Amino acid sequence: MQVSLEMSLNREDFLRLLPGAVGGVEVAEADGVFRGAECGLRWTIRLRPLPDRRLGSVVLPCQAVEISLEGHTEVEAEAFMARFHRGFQRGGG
Template sequence: MKRTRTMAYTHAEFKRLLPHALQNRDYSDRGRQIEANDSGTRILIQLGDEYERRIASLSMPVCDVTLELQGFSDDQAQAFLDKFDRTYRRGGG
C-alpha cells in the first residue's frame, strides 16, 4: 500500500514527531528516506522537497510525504495510517 500526503511540516519538524508516529519502531534515517522494519512489516517513507504555501499574509512550510507499507494486512495498514495521521494532525480547536 502506498499513500502520499501533503503535510505542513519542515523535514526537521516531521522527524521530531517520527518516533511517536512509528509507534517506537526502530528505524533508519537516510536524509529524505526513512525505513522501519518490525515483525515482518516494513515502512518506507520518502520526504519530498520543502516548499512554502502562502495564503494572503500567512505562510507555512509544506512537504509531500510518501508512505509505503509492506507486509501489513488491510486492517493493520489502516490502523497504522490512522495513528500516523493523529500524530501529525495540527489543529486549534
C-alpha cells in the same frame, strides 16, 4: 500499499513527530528516506520538500510524504495510517 500525502510542516517538525507516529520503533534515515519495521511489517517513508504555501502574509512549509507499507494486510495498513495521522495531529485553541 502506497500512500501519497502533502503535509504542512517543516522537516524539523516531521523528524520530531515521526517517532510517535510510527509507534516508537527504531527509524533509519538516508537521503530523506526513512525505514522501519515492527513485528515483521516493513515501511518506507520518503520525504521531499515542496514550495511553501502562502496565504496572504501567512507562509506554510509543505512536504510531500510518500508511504510504502510492505507485508501489511488491509487492516494492518489502516491501523498504521491511523497511528501515523494521530502522530501528526495538532490541537489548538
